[in-house]
Amino acid sequence: MKHPIITFCLVITFLGFIPKANAQDPLTAGEIKLALNKLNTLGSVLYLAAHPDDENTRLIAYMANEKLMRTGYLSLTRGDGGQNLIGTEQSGLMGVVRTQELLEARKIDGGEQFFTRAVDFGYSKTPEETFAKWDKQKVLADVVYIIRKFRPDVIITRFPKTAYAGHGHHTASAILAEEAFDLAADSTAFPEQLIYVDVWQPKRLFLNASTWWDKDLPEKAKGNPAYITVDVGTYNPLLGKAYSEIAAESRTMHKSQGFGAAKVRGVQEEYLVLQKGEKFEDDVFDGINYSWNRIEGGKEISALIQEATTSFDAEHPEKIVPILLKVFTKINALPYSSWKYVKLAEVSRLISSCMGLHAEFIADDFSATPGTSVNGVINIVNRSNLKVKLTNIGIMEKDSTINLELPKNEMQNINLPFVCENEANTNPYWLNKPYEGIFDVAQQDMIGLPQNLNKLYAAIMLEVQGTFFYITQPLQYKWTDRVKGEIYRPFVVLPKITAAVAENVYVFSDNTPKKVVVTIKSHEKNRNGNVSLALPKGWKATPELADFSIDEKNQEQQVVFMVTPSATASEVEMKVLINNVPAKEVIFIEYDHIKIQTVLKEARAKMVRLDVKTNGQKIGYIMGAGDEVPNALEQLGYQVVLLDEDKLKNGNLSQYDAIICGIRAYNTNKYMSNVYTSIMDYIKNGGNYIVQYNVNRGLVTDKIGPYNFNISKDRVTEENADVTFVDGKHSMLNYPNKLTEDDFEGWVQERGLYFADEWDEEFQPILMMNDKGETSKKGSVLVAHYGKGSFIYTGVSFFRELPAGVSGAFRLFANMVSYKQAESIK
Known part of the structure; x- marks a missing residue:
């Protein structure tokens, strides 16, 4: 019993797959039919550009839902240098917001999301400046790694290599795409990656040309064998929307950039121009085998999927579950390949959706500290006539035997307390270390991932009519808001004590002391200690040391210091020390359109002794x-x-x-x-x-x-x-x-x-x-x-x-x- 659960843990590790908070909600009948079609398609396309909001959501929606391809978007940066129309987050925090906006967009248009380590340092006028700040070779290595890991048949770039790209980052993305297209297949290029991935040669590289920079593009594309014209306004009756409508919903997730988009209906043409790779006749995927025949042993799987598709009854989707279980078993028996784990995830979602299965893993609080106990509960209901048994649940590599029947439409609640042993504090992995032009990410297998791998999840083993399959659910916290209704937030691991300084910057125009308020927050019960401010010579904090004592979890206590600046102009950093150790500040980023995000940073403030005069009050x-x-x-x-x-x-x-x-x-x-x-x-x-x-x-x-x-x-x-x-x-x-x-x-x-x-x-x-x-x-x-x-x-x-x-x-x-x-x- 343990082995299949551990196997599925490998699925998550391989894909960088983080179970979505709403993944417990079954697909609709139309979505199931579309997912069946996609299950029988083994092709992939990678869209590549520089920033969040650079991506063509119309083309991504079309490729994912019309061509049924596994579709990814590689954004070189997380948009850290962008402006913020909805709040005050800047730099790294802005990147966290825009990362989540991209993930929400991909939930809508059906794509997947990837990043390099490149930092968005703001507008750049030339690719030369861009590469100088990024370290071109490191970003190129990341692009090569993501191509080798995602293994796209086709790559599509948003921007040309010319000045028409309008931004040094844009031009750089096109240059990197062309170089990586060849290098990904070269075993002498970045050989250290080959411990984790194999070399890969995409078939073609296209430019998604635009009338932004070429007003004559529609005429040029007519009859030109190097161009492909795609109608992304095509209507999908299974979804009840055109891809241009889906794209508008997706693009509207870029709320921090003010990119709410109108839904456009009717013919909407996109133009693709071949840049590198094999010639084609009339389709992007000409000559590419994207059937199950590209996988050894796949022919029989394809026949079973076709049988399930033909037999699908929208009013009784559970009828095809026995066929899908055979598909699951056969895919699981295949030798290692990237497609094996992609398709295991797809068929698992289909099986649970056809059963009307709802499952969630809920904690009694949104946070815990390392080494403390968490009260978790699995809520699960089978809403089909199928005989279903919950046999095992694995949490943090520990397996519990359950053997619980799941009668139709009866919610089952299984309490599973566990201890957060050796869990690292929750923080976006790319923000764990100081950075300048490129994020410092030491682990090769983390590069490209949109967010942290979720290690706190339940792997749930189910037996359905004698066949085993498994699903996963991330640990979450949920509550009901009287206006917004049911809300989920990710479960997080926090330090025992955090501290926050009231202001990020304190400006002293003379030698008059200023009040500095430090808020101490305990993330577990019964914590006490002392707090002090670390300041350079010439600066003074009174008192030098202050005690605190907090009885309840999530309670706060404020400590007030008076800081006297140096006699001369200077800019210094003040750090908060808890028990003489540098403290962390916890920041929660909360917007309705993204999941609540947790960021930890050093508890500090900048102190500026400034020769400045003011007038007016x-x-x-x-x-x-x-x-x-x-x-x-x-x-x-x-x-x-x-x-x-x-x-x-x-x-x-x-x-x-x-x-x-x-x-x-x-x-x-x-x-x-x-x-x-x-x-x-x-x-x-x-x-x-x-x-x-x-x-x-x-x-x-x-x-x-x-x-x-x-x-x-x-x-x-x-x-x-x-x-x-x-x-x-x-x-x-x-x-x-x-x-x-x-x-x-x-x-x-x-x-x-x-x-x-x-x-x-x-x-x-x-x-x-x-x-x-x-x-x-x-x-x-x-x-x-x-x-x-x-x-x-x-x-x-x-x-x-x-x-x-x-x-x-x-x-x-x-x-x-x-x-x-x-x-x-x-």
Whole structure:
């Protein structure tokens, strides 16, 4: 009995397959019929691009559900450098969000998801810059490894190798695809991988060409033997949707990027252009054997699947279970191959769906600490007339004999407490170590996986009419929300104690001590100890050591320290120590469209002793897509009031020394068109209005400022790019802080984005900057006087620089906030 369960553990390890939280829900009749067809198809295609949201969901949906191919998407990066329209996550946390958005998208369109170790460091203008930051050979090795592991018959790239790709990462993805296409079959290339995978030669490499960069593409494709035209608007009656409709639902999962998509119906053509590999006649898969005949011993399996397909009765799907059990047994008896484990997973899902089987593995809490006991329960119900017995359950390689009959439609609950022995704390595997251009992942067999392998799951052995098969269920926690209904979240393993600092950055403009609040949280009962702050010489925390005592699990206790900065300007890191050991902070990322994510990072904060002067006291802030600039302003000593439509239209705006508009507010807040007059009156009467970057596409109004300016795609991506002053005597550069070139050192990721490229003569540009090899851009900061006040537009990335504690960014922003005072003293 134990051997089959252990065998299925190998299935999960081989595929990097994480049982989906909703995998316990049976397929519908139409989905079962589609899955039967797919079970008889052994072909594969890998789509390859650079970022989350680069993928063509229409083509993925078409390949997975019309051509019935095993379809994967390899995104070189996790989108860490992207903007966030729904929250404040940046960098690594942004990558976690976008990883999960891709996984949710794949659940809809039927694809699988893979990644390399490459970090999305933000916009890149050339592949040369991209490869320099990534280490080309390491990313190329990852692409080769994923090709060898996934073994695609066909690879399709999103972007060309030319400048039409529009992004250095995009161009790099095309270059890597072409090189990896050949190297994957070369045993002398990355031979260390061959312990885990075999060499593999895909049959063809296509470019998914687009009218984005070639308006004549439809005409070029007509009668050209190098092109294939695919109608991805084809309707699938089993799903009740066209692939273009499925694709829209899939793409809409990229909510952090604001990529909600409309459902398009009717003919929708995609164009594929052969780049490498064998010629074809009229189909992407010409000459490729994607039947069971490609597997030794597969012919008989194919006949059984065809029998099940022909015999399928939508109202009585359980009738084909005996045939599917024969299929399962024969596949399980096959020698090792990648297709063996893919098809075992598929047929197991089909068998359980045809039985109307619901199974779940539920814990009584969402977390535990290493070495503690967990109360788990298997909830399982058989909703068919078939005779079913639950014989064994394996948890963490420990097998329990159950031998429980499952009568029709009677829910069974099996309590299975276990101990989380030697379990590592839950954290995205690629974030376990510090990184720069590429994530540090030591284990070769982890590379490519979208998320951690779930080791806490139940392997459930069932006997159906004398034949054994098995399913798995991940350990989860579930509860019922009065509005949202039943909700699942992944079970996690956490440190016994975690700590969180109230702010990521503390700014000291003088030697006055600041309060630093540390929240201690216990993840098990009855924990006590002490907490201290590790600071470099010249900085001081009072008290030096503080005790804590927590009785109940998930309870918190706050400890307050007063931190005195050094006498001179400096930027330092403060770490929290628990019992003299560096503590971890636990972060839960919660959005309705993805599963709750858990991230552990060092409990620390940046301390900035800064020579900065400010003027004014009260600032109004209009939140846009979400940023942490208000917190940074409070660190400078400002009182920040968040403004909504009502306050902007009906409030007393004259009380604010400045009103600041958050990033993309004119893209995300529909009401901004309704408050234009109020804001212009505020400026005219002496106010200072600062607008941070927006994008031209999707503006809710064509009027932002008192005069016209055009928001372009201009940006400066090199964070250390030279910055010069248009007019060094301008008050924004001198009051209340005299800025120098030193203020533009130590910036992160980029200088800025979405600069203005055209503006009315009333505007004055303040800064000039450019990436290497490009002409200077003056549109990063524009200021214009209107009535008694001023309007400022800036594409400078304050939303990144201020939370990162960049001193010069604070000084520049303080000058912008103080601008009207500066003008009044001239």
